[in-house]
Amino acid sequence: TTPANTDIFTRRESDARSYCRGFDTVFTSANGSEMIDQDGTRYIDFLAGCSSLNYGHNDPDLKQALIDHIQADGIAHGLDMHTDTKAAFIETFEKHILTPRKMAHKIMFTGPTGANTVEAAMKIARKVTGRSNIIAFTNGFHGVTQGALAATGNGYHREGSGVPLNNVTRMPFDGFVGEHNDTTAFIEAMLVDQSSGMDAPAAIILETVQGEGGLNAASAEWLRSIAQMAKKAGALLIVDDVQAGCGRTGRFFSFEESGISPDIITLAKSISGFGLPMGLVLVKPEHDVMGPAEHNGTFRGNTHAFVTARAAIEKFWSDNRFEQDIARRAKLIEQGLQAIADMIPGARLKGRGMMRGVDVGSGDLAGEICARAFQNGLIIETSGSEDEVVKILAPLTTPDDMLLSGLDILIDAAQNVLG
Numbered sequence: 259t260t261p262a263n264t265d266i267f268t269r270r271e272s273d274a275r276s277y278c279r280g281f282d283t284v285f286t287s288a289n290g291s292e293m294i295d296q297d298g299t300r301y302i303d304f305l306a307g308c309s310s311l312n313y314g315h316n317d318p319d320l321k322q323a324l325i326d327h328i329q330a331d332g333i334a335h336g337l338d339m340h341t342d343t344k345a346a347f348i349e350t351f352e353k354h355i356l357t358p359r360k361m362a363h364k365i366m367f368t369g370p371t372g373a374n375t376v377e378a379a380m381k382i383a384r385k386v387t388g389r390s391n392i393i394a395f396t397n398g399f400h401g402v403t404q405g406a407l408a409a410t411g412n413g414y415h416r417e418g419s420g421v422p423l424n425n426v427t428r429m430p431f432d433g434f435v436g437e438h439n440d441t442t443a444f445i446e447a448m449l450v451d452q453s454s455g456m457d458a459p460a461a462i463i464l465e466t467v468q469g470e471g472g473l474n475a476a477s478a479e480w481l482r483s484i485a486q487m488a489k490k491a492g493a494l495l496i497v498d499d500v501q502a503g504c505g506r507t508g509r510f511f512s513f514e515e516s517g518i519s520p521d522i523i524t525l526a527k528s529i530s531g532f533g534l535p536m537g538l539v540l541v542k543p544e545h546d547v548m549g550p551a552e553h554n555g556t557f558r559g560n561t562h563a564f565v566t567a568r569a570a571i572e573k574f575w576s577d578n579r580f581e582q583d584i585a586r587r588a589k590l591i592e593q594g595l596q597a598i599a600d601m602i603p604g605a606r607l608k609g610r611g612m613m614r615g616v617d618v619g620s621g622d623l624a625g626e627i628c629a630r631a632f633q634n635g636l637i638i639e640t641s642g643s644e645d646e647v648v649k650i651l652a653p654l655t656t657p658d659d660m661l662l663s664g665l666d667i668l669i670d671a672a673q674n675v676l677g
């Protein structure tokens with residue numbers, strides 16, 4: 259094919275374009291942890307579709323499962339009708355994910371975006387409790403539809419909405435009211451104090467590691483205290499695992515080490531395993547209150563996504579070898595980031611598992627490091643309210659030597675920028 263002329267994008271694509279501005283080339287293929295552009299330049303991918311490619315690009319087994327399905331004229335799209343592939347996904351997910359974790363949750367398929375899973379979760383909580391207030395957290399990110407946006411902390415995203423977004427109270431995330439302040443006690447006090455004007459919450463929604471908000475990782479203790487507080491307040495606890503789930507922090511779910519049992523869990527991004535659109539919420543049976551068609555969505559039956567999602571669970575989650583790989587790779591990432599932190603006074607490591615980054619103190623510096631890294635063949639993004647965190651979201655399957663090569667590019671970039 260003839261190379262694409264990039265003028266087409268500036269001329270015809272809306273200014274809402276975002277990632278393409280930082281990665282100014284035209285990509286044509288991808289394999290494992292690499293993306294290749296139309297000039298044949300190879301880039302190591304430390305963005306991985308913002309954690310929607312946890313198993314890398316075009317995993318051969320997932321790809322084969324999809325090819326076989328298409329070859330046999332399998333259903334591509336079936337609304338939410340019963341299909342053999344949906345049954346197979348549910349059975350596999352139950353067997354390898356839910357049952358071993360003693361989770362009784364029901365699976366509710368939603369529209370295929372993270373934002374739609376959040377909408378569903380908040381609607382369920384409001385219906386269950388008959389309340390409307392949602393407690394969310396500073397620096398949280400839950401999506402750009404109006405409900406999910408209302409729960410999102412970052413003002414830049416909310417400004418685009420054009421209407422007031424109501425019925426959400428944002429409270430300080432773990433560690434965000436000074437070192438010695440207990441944010442759970444603070445929320446409890448606000449709920450008890452009539453003069454705070456804070457309505458009893460339908461739900462408390464949180465990310466255990468704030469993906470867009472700067473990789474702020476909540477402590478296990480804080481998660482447990484929030485879970486307890488939610489229970490006491492009669493609110494449902496929603497863990498938004500759209501970005502931190504599917505193995506990103508080391509276990510399949512990001513909250514596993516803390517021992518909490520969220521009422522509702524949202525999954526999208528990497529649940530299909532192949533970058534195909536798919537979203538679902540896991541909801542405790544006693545809260546499974548949505549009637550038929552109350553949370554409809556044309557693409558709840560993306561059967562191609564079910565095929566690859568099932569293959570991914572079978573391949574990576576039927577034993578604990580993958581968790582060991584993630585733990586080992588997380589260590590390599592930590593060491594690489596520490597090398598960068600050591601060059602910058604005040605720099606701090608952020609995040610957990612393979613959802614890691616380094617706060618370099620300013621958005622300008624983080625942006626320069628990422629831009630330089632891209633020139634040298636690494637796709638990497640920033641995160642945080644000021645874009646001050648250089649953020650690594652490499653596919654969890656990245657071979658150790660490629661991970662180290664990517665880290666070397668990043669360390670070199672930091673050295674170059676810092677002069």
Ligand code: PMP
Pocket residue numbers: 308370371372373374376399400401402465469470498499500501502526527
């Ligand atoms: N929740 C979290 C935690 C996310 O990171 C994101 C996406 N970055 C979303 C929700 C929204 O997902 P989507 O872009 O698929 O709507």
